[in-house]
Amino acid sequence: MAKDPGRVLIFDTTLRDGEQSPGASLNLEEKLAIAHQLARLGVDIIEAGFPFASQGDFKAVQRIADQVGGEDGPIICGLARASKSDIKACGEAISPAPRKRIHTFIATSDIHLKHKLRKSRSDVLQIVPEMVSYARSFSEDVEFSCEDAARSDPNFLYQIIQSAISSGASTINIPDTVGYTTPTEFGQLIAGINKNVPNIDEAVLSVHGHNDLGLAVANFLEAVKNGARQMECTVNGIGERAGNAALEELVMALHVRRRYFNTFLGKEMNSPTPLTAIRTEEITKTSRLVSNLTGMVVQPNKAIVGANAFAHESGIHQDGVLKNRLTYEIVDAKTVGLSDNRISLGKLSGRSAVRARLEDLGYDLTREDLNDAFARFKDLADRKREITDRDLEAIVSEQVMQPEARFQLKLVQVSCGTALKPTATVTIEDQEGQEQTTVALGTGPVDAVCKALKSLTNEQNELIEFSVKSVTEGIDALGEVTIRLRRNGQIFSGHSSDTDVVVASAQAYINALNRLVSSDQNFALHPQYDVVNGNL
Ligand code: KIV
Ligand code: ZN
Numbered sequence: 001m002a003k004d005p006g007r008v009l010i011f012d013t014t015l016r017d018g019e020q021s022p023g024a025s026l027n028l029e030e031k032l033a034i035a036h037q038l039a040r041l042g043v044d045i046i047e048a049g050f051p052f053a054s055q056g057d058f059k060a061v062q063r064i065a066d067q068v069g070g071e072d073g074p075i076i077c078g079l080a081r082a083s084k085s086d087i088k089a090c091g092e093a094i095s096p097a098p099r100k101r102i103h104t105f106i107a108t109s110d111i112h113l114k115h116k117l118r119k120s121r122s123d124v125l126q127i128v129p130e131m132v133s134y135a136r137s138f139s140e141d142v143e144f145s146c147e148d149a150a151r152s153d154p155n156f157l158y159q160i161i162q163s164a165i166s167s168g169a170s171t172i173n174i175p176d177t178v179g180y181t182t183p184t185e186f187g188q189l190i191a192g193i194n195k196n197v198p199n200i201d202e203a204v205l206s207v208h209g210h211n212d213l214g215l216a217v218a219n220f221l222e223a224v225k226n227g228a229r230q231m232e233c234t235v236n237g238i239g240e241r242a243g244n245a246a247l248e249e250l251v252m253a254l255h256v257r258r259r260y261f262n263t264f265l266g267k268e269m270n271s272p273t274p275l276t277a278i279r280t281e282e283i284t285k286t287s288r289l290v291s292n293l294t295g296m297v298v299q300p301n302k303a304i305v306g307a308n309a310f311a312h313e314s315g316i317h318q319d320g321v322l323k324n325r326l327t328y329e330i331v332d333a334k335t336v337g338l339s340d341n342r343i344s345l346g347k348l349s350g351r352s353a354v355r356a357r358l359e360d361l362g363y364d365l366t367r368e369d370l371n372d373a374f375a376r377f378k379d380l381a382d383r384k385r386e387i388t389d390r391d392l393e394a395i396v397s398e399q400v401m402q403p404e405a406r407f408q409l410k411l412v413q414v415s416c417g418t419a420l421k422p423t424a425t426v427t428i429e430d431q432e433g434q435e436q437t438t439v440a441l442g443t444g445p446v447d448a449v450c451k452a453l454k455s456l457t458n459e460q461n462e463l464i465e466f467s468v469k470s471v472t473e474g475i476d477a478l479g480e481v482t483i484r485l486r487r488n489g490q491i492f493s494g495h496s497s498d499t500d501v502v503v504a505s506a507q508a509y510i511n512a513l514n515r516l517v518s519s520d521q522n523f524a525l526h527p528q529y530d531v532v533n534g535n536l
Contacts, residue, residue, distance in 0.1 A: 003204055003229070004229070005229065005265060005266055006265050006266060006267050006273070006275075007229065007265075007275065007276070007277070008224055008228075008229055008230070008231060008254060008265075008275050008276050009044040009045065009204065009206075009229060009230040009231070009276075010042075010043045010044050010045070010230075010231060010233065010247065010250075010251065010276050010277070010278055011043070011044065011045040011047065011077070011206065011230050011231065011232040011233070012038050012041075012043040012045065012046050012047065012232075012233065012234065012235070012247060013047040013208075013232050013233070013234055013239075013244065014034060014038070014234040014235045014238065014247075014290060015031055015034060015035065015038075015046065015047065015048050015049055015060075015064075016047040016048065016049050016050055016079050017047070017208075017232075017234060017239045017240065017244050018234035018235065018238040018239050018244065018290070018294070019031075019049070019294075020239060020240050020526070020527075021238045021239055021240065021243065021294070021296060022490075022491040023295065023296075023484050023491035023492060023493040024238060024294040024295065024296050024493070025492070025515065025519065026293055026294060027402065027518075028056070028059060028060050028063060029369075029402075030293040031048070031049070031060045031063075031064065032060075032063060032064060032067065032068070033289065033293065033362060033363060033364065034235075034289060034290060034293060034362075035048060035064045035067075035068040036067075036068055036362070036364060037282070037285065037286050037289050037362040038068075038074065038235075038286065039068050039070075039073050039074050040279070040282055040286075040362070041278060041279060041282040041283070041286050042276075042277045042278045042279045042282070043074050043247075043277075043278065044074060044075065044230075044277060045074055045075040045076075045077050045101060045230075046064065046068065046069075046074045046075070046076055046077065047077045047078070047079060047103060047232070048060065048061040048064040048065065048068075048076055048077065048078060048094075049061045049064075049078060049079070049093075050078065050079040050080075050524075050525070050527045051078045051079075051080070051086075051089045051090045051092070051093035051094075052080060052081070052085060052086040052089040052090065052525065052527075053524040053525045053526075053527065054523060054524040054525070056524070057524060058089060058092075058093050061076070061078045061090075061093035061094060062092075062093045062094075062095075062096060064076055064097075065093065065094045065095065065096040065097035065100060066096035066097070069096070069097030069098060069099055069100065070098060070099075071098050071099070073099070074099070075097070075099040075100065075101050075141065076094055076097035076099070076100050076101070077094065077100070077101035077102070077103050077143070078090040078093050078094045078101075078102060078103065079103050079104075079105070079527055080102055080103065080104045080105075080135070081104070081105065081106070081527060081532050082104050082105065082106040082127050082128065082131040082532075083131070083532040084131075084134060085532075086104070086532065087102060087104060087131060087134050087135050087138065088138070090102050090103075090104075090135075090138070091135070091137075091138025091139060092138075094138075094139065095138075099141070100139050100141065101139060101141040101142065101143055101171075102135040102138060102139045102141075102142050102143070103142075103143040103144075103145065103173070104131055104132065104135050104142065104143070104144055104145070105144065105145035105146070105147050105173075105175075105527075106124055106127060106128065106131070106146070106147060107124075107146075107147040107148050107177075108124060108146040108147065108148065108149060108152040108156060108157060108160055109147075109148035109149075109151040109152040109153075110152075110153065111148070111151060112147065112148045116531060117531060121156055124160065125159065125160065125163065128144070128160055128163050128164050128167070129163050129164070129166070129167040130167075132144055132164050132167035132168055132169050133167045133168060135168075136167070136168040140170075141170060141171075142168055142169045142170060142171075143169060143170070143171035143172075143173055143206070144161075144164040144169035144171070144172055144173065145172075145173035145174075145175055145208065146160055146161070146172075146173075146174065146175070147175055147177050147528065148175065148177040148178065149174040149175050149176070149177075149189070150174070150175070150176035150177070150178075150180055150181040150185075150186065150189065150209075151177075151178070151180060154189060154192050154193075154196075155196075157174075157193065158192075158193065158196045158197050161193060161197045161200070161203075162197050162198060162199055165197070165199045165200070165202050165203045166199060169203060170202070170203050170204065171203055171204045171205075171206050171230060172193075172200075172203045172204070172205055172206065173206040173207070173208050173230070173232065174189065174190065174193065174205070174206065174207050174208070174223075174228075175207075175208035175209065175232075176207075176208070176209035176210060176216070176219060177208075177210065177528075178210060178212060179209060179210035179211055179212025179213055179215070179216060179241070179242060180212065180213070181209070181215070181219055182213075182215060182219070183215065183218045183219050183221070183222035184222065186207070186209075186219040186220075186222055186223055187222035187223060187225060187226040188226070190205060190207070190222075190223045190226040190227055190228050191226040191227065193205065193227075194226065194227045204229050204230050205227055205228050205229060205230070206228060206229070206230035206231070206232060207219070207220050207223040207224075207228045207230070207231055207232065208232035208244075208245075209232075209244070209245050210239065210240060210241060210242060210243065210244055210245075211237060211239075211241075211242040211243045211244065211245065211246075212241060212242045214242070216237070216243075216244065216245035216246075217245050217246060217249045217250055217253065219245075220233075220245050220250055221250070221253055221254075221261075224254075224261065224264065224265075225261070225264040231245065231250050232244070232245070233245045233246060233247040233250055234246065234247060235247050235248065235286050235287055235290040236248070236287050236290055236291060236296065236298050236302070236305060237249070237302075238290070238294060238296045246302075246303070246304075247278075248283045248287060248303075248304040248305050248336070249303050249304055251276050251278045251280065251283070252280065252283075252303075252304050252331060252335075252336070254275040254276055255274065255275070255276075255280060255335070256330055256331055258271075258272075258274070258275060261275060262275075280335050280336055280337070281334070281335065281336065281337040282337055283304065283305065283336040283337055284305060284336050284337040284338045285337055285360075285361060285362055286362070287304075287305035288361070288390075288393055289361070289362040289363075289393075292393050292394070292397035293397055294493075295482055295493040295494070295495045297467075297469075297482065304331070304336060305336070310329075310331075310333040310338060345357060345377070345381075345386075345387040345392070346381060346385065346386055346387060347381040347382070347385075349377075349381070349387075351370070351374050354370075354373065354374055354377050354392070355370055355374075357389070357392060358370075358373065358392060358396060361389060361392065361393060363393075363396050365396070369396075373395065373396045376395045376396075377392065377395060380395060380478070380499070383476060383499050384476045384477075384478070384499065385476070388471075388472050390471045390472050391471055391472060391478055394471045394478050394480055394497040395478075395497060397495075402511075402514070404431065405431075405510075405514045406430065406431055406513075406514050406517045406518070407428050407429070407430060407457055407510050407513055407514060407517075408428060408429045408430075408510070409426075409427075409428055409506055409507055409510045410427040410428060410429050410435060411425070411426065411427040411437070412424065412425075412426050412427075412449055412502065412503055412506040413425045413426075414445040414448060414449065414502050416444065416445045416448075421441055422441065422442050422443065422444050422445045422447065422448045423439060423440070423441055423442075423448055424439065424440055424442065424445065424448035424449040424451070424452045425437065425438075425439050425452070426438060426439075426440075426449060426452040426453055426456060426506065428453070428456050428457065428510070436456050437456075438452050438455055438456050439452065440452035440455060445502050446466065446501075446502060446505045449502060449505055449506045449509070450463060450466075450483075450505070450506075450509050453506065453509050453510065453513070457513055459487075459513055459516060459517060460487060461485040461486060461487045461492075461513070461516060462485065462486045462487070463483065463484070463485055463509075464484050464485065464486045464491070465482065465483065465484035465493075466481070466482075466483055466505070467481070467482045468480065468481045468482075468501055468504070468505070471497055476499060477499070478497040478498060478499055478504075479497060479498065479499070479500070479501035479504050480495060480496075480497040480504065481495060481496055481497070481501060481504040481505045481507075481508040482494070482495040482508060483495070483505070483508040483509050483511075483512045484512065485509075485512045485513065485516055487516055490519065492512045492513075492515040492516040492519065493512055493515070494507075494508045494509060494510065494511030494512030494513070494514070494515060495508050495511065496508040496511055
């Protein structure tokens with residue numbers, strides 16, 4: 001990609017690093033829907049996954065490369081450890097994209113070298129040029145990352161970076177893998193690389209960082225001031241542990257404080273040219289799509305996309321905002337696409353109206369999925385007068401776009417109350433069409449339902465989280481339930497919504513179970529924790 005010192009490239013890794021969040025795994029259809037929305041949002045690069053991890057990951061990257069990347073669309077990138085087998089798989093998966101990139105990496109900090117890779121610095125110095133050159137045989141656009149760069153010896157980093165660029169890497173990424181650095185330190189690290197790597201002008205300098213100390217966004221902004229021109233981030237900041245730097249926060253910081261940042265990018269202070277290519281009006285929609293499909297709930301006070309980010313609750317603020325919104329607002333809600341929750345649909349709305357609204361929300365459904373969504377919409381419209389965007393998102397995000405489910409919920413019935421022991425009767429159907437029914441007692445109706453489902457499906461797991469929230473206001477609101485199950489250290493989430501929270505709970509449990517059983521058939525490697533053996 002041509003270097004433009006006045007622009008900051010947005011490299012979105014929601015589908016790779018974001019999907020590494022415990023319980024956030026996505027199926028192929030969901031990944032495609034997010035990738036299409038990222039393209040509409042205007043990200044420069046989509047990191048679509050880690051193709052060597054599993055057949056499922058390979059196929060997802062390949063489909064995204066085929067359907068989302070275009071001549072004018074985003075670059076489609078895949079991740080590969082610095083090993084021939086990873087790079088080959090990655091090269092093949094991204095090959096359908098007209099604009100493609102291989103992102104290969106190896107750790108450079110002494111702590112990772114000693115305990116994870118069991119390699120010396122000179123081993124790594126030998127591997128890097130070999131693997132970057134090999135990656136170049138599949139793609140002209142190669143990015144190289146020094147994993148755990150923020151804890152690496154800067155002099156060693158300079159050597160590695162120089163060698164990666166000489167071997168053909170056109171982007172050099174500096175990750176703060178464990179979220180350890182602070183803004184000033186990170187800015188100095190980037191300035192040091194710019195100053196001490198003789199061929200640095202031949203590459204775009206990128207940053208990647210985790211939020212363990214809540215500093216990821218601040219670190220990136222300081223890096224930009226010191227010459228970084230690509231930021232690797234995720235929607236809603238999802239990702240390993242405390243997550244990655246949040247795309248929406250970075251983009252809006254550069255947008256709202258453009259006059260402050262312009263000079264660091266060599267521009268006139270008042271230059272109106274945007275610093276990124278992001279269509280900010282797509283931010284809210286993208287955030288909701290990612291939250292709905294991953295089941296990663298956005299905290300209400302989250303900057304830019306939290307439910308309270310634009311709510312002016314206290315009386316004094318409301319008074320000020322009404323007189324002049326600049327008194328308490330630095331971002332106009334419309335800039336991030338937060339419209340006044342349009343009440344667009346109801347009992348009489350037809351299929352095409354529902355389809356158009358869903359498309360606008362980022363759900364490009366197949367005919368079958370649309371039929372399913374429309375049936376659910378009609379069912380809800382019988383029970384609820386006004387169907388909002390949030391309702392629509394809730395009804396499609398978990399039941400529609402799902403592959404063949406192993407278990408289907410057929411019936412759930414509970415009896416409970418002050419004088420009754422909560423009792424649930426549940427019927428499920430398996431893939432062969434066999435129905436099974438059981439009855440269970442519990443401490444409450446939801447507990448009874450979950451116990452019945454567990455005994456019917458006979459799948460070992462531990463329920464580690466149950467949460468319920470209402471999707472909109474009002475007594476007829478949908479209740480949205482999220483359930484997380486753990487098996488062998490892996491977490492699987494399921495969510496569902498219904499005006500009856502017991503039914504929503506039963507369906508959420510089944511959805512989590514279906515993810516759990518399908519993951520058994522699709523074992524995936526972790527790019528950072530699973531070390532490559534040989535084959536270099
Ligand atoms: O956090 C990290 O270091 C990574 C690399 C693979 C870029 O995700
Ligand atoms: Zn990362």
